[in-house]
Amino acid sequence: MEPILEVRNLSKRYKEKDVLHNINMKVFKGDIYGFIGPNGAGKTTTIKTILGLLKPSAGEVYIDGKNILNDKENNPSSIGAMIDYPSFYPNLSGYKNLMLYANVLDLSNKRVNEILELVQLAKDKNKKVSNYSMGMKQRLAVARAFLTKPKIAILDEPTNGLDPEGVKDMRELIKDLAKDNNTTFIYCSHILNEVQNLCNRVAMINKGNIIVEDSMDNLLNTNKEAYSIISEEKEKLRHILGSMVLKMSDIENGISVEINKGEFKLINKLILDNHIEVSGMSKNSNSLEDYFMRHLSL
Template sequence: MEPILEVKNLSKYYKNKKVIDNINIKVFKGDIYGFIGPNGAGKTTTIKTILRLLKPSSGEVFIDGKNVFKNGENNPSDIGAMIDYPSFYNNLSGYKNLMLYANVLNLSKERVYEVLELVKLMDDKDKKVSNYSMGMKQRLAVARAFLSKPKIVILDEPTNGLDPEGVRDMRNLINKLARENDTTFIYCSHILNEVQNICNRVAMINKGRIIIEDSMKNLLNSSNSLEDYFMKAVGL
């Protein structure tokens, strides 16, 4: 099976310091792909490069076999993302916040209604975001990432700040969207239990290098636990 996302020999330098070093990963259609590592490991730089927010020093990124850095080959709407803490205009409703992005993308209000329905926020669409709970803001961020009907959605720490019920709701939402919308997810987190509960494949990164990439099933069937692999990645 051909990967829907492939990163080949990706490296990035900042002032002669190598931040990511010859990274190779493959993500397949329908994966909920865990991408984990300690702070400063290179996760954010890798993700921002995949999103074309950064230009690599060397290497290539392919989505559906198309090089995202070659003019005429890439389609920005193929990938959506929730990166860092989700920010919105707090004085506007959830609906109006999404409409601002929809207008930029030349999308209809019907599409906004669709994504609000997907994340179960239709009943709260007219509330100001300042009155949203943390879990509602996280779901609104997922809705924003889904506006363009992307093939791949990147979620960076999607359960940050959520209580146990919010964490469960987010996990259920991701599973539902992956199953019903045939969406591929890249799930970035440092919470091993969450990655283990939701992801079918995982890659660990440390000091800019991929330490291991494998199916969750294979990792958990080995003599090491996910925590063992992580501790090895961070040198403990």
């Protein structure tokens, strides 16, 4: 399958500082693509380059196989974006703020009302933005990004400044928008948990390097699981379980094993049948955060 968006060998240098090193990314139609990494990793710089707001030092960006950075007639309505903290005219209503954009883009007030409905701001549309909560401002920013019904929507840290309830609402909104509009999403965040709950594919960036790009299923190894077994009879455990497990490693007070999902019963039976004394057994967590921590330390 051809990617809808592809970034090839993108680098960016600010004066003395290399900020992006040879970034490669492939986003496919219908993806909710998580772009994650700590603050300062280079997410916003990458996004601004994709949007043509920054000139890369090297590299290309393709949409539907077309190099858009070289294409002067590139149609910006194919990408909708919100970057950094949203800024609006505080003394105008949410509706009027969107109408300003709609006028520039030659869109009707019907579309503005439709999108306000979609982001659940219809009943607050005539309130001044200065009276909006952070969550409402973020939703208004999502609405602005969606005005043109873009093929690709890029949301840069859309949950910044939101409380847990607001974060949940934003996640639901993105899921709804992804379903209804057949839009491809790029979702930038430094909060791994958010990405894990939302995205089907992920790229991790650290210090301007892509560490990994893969499907969430592969990253989280959903067909495998790991257990820590606490026992003083390590040698015996190793001997008995050796041929049964995918991987085995030493931990303090015991061993850790990786097995195919569903094989725990077999392991447990072997331990019991061989009368190995075990003082504790726990399932290791398998989160994006674990993965990230393992790979950051490389």
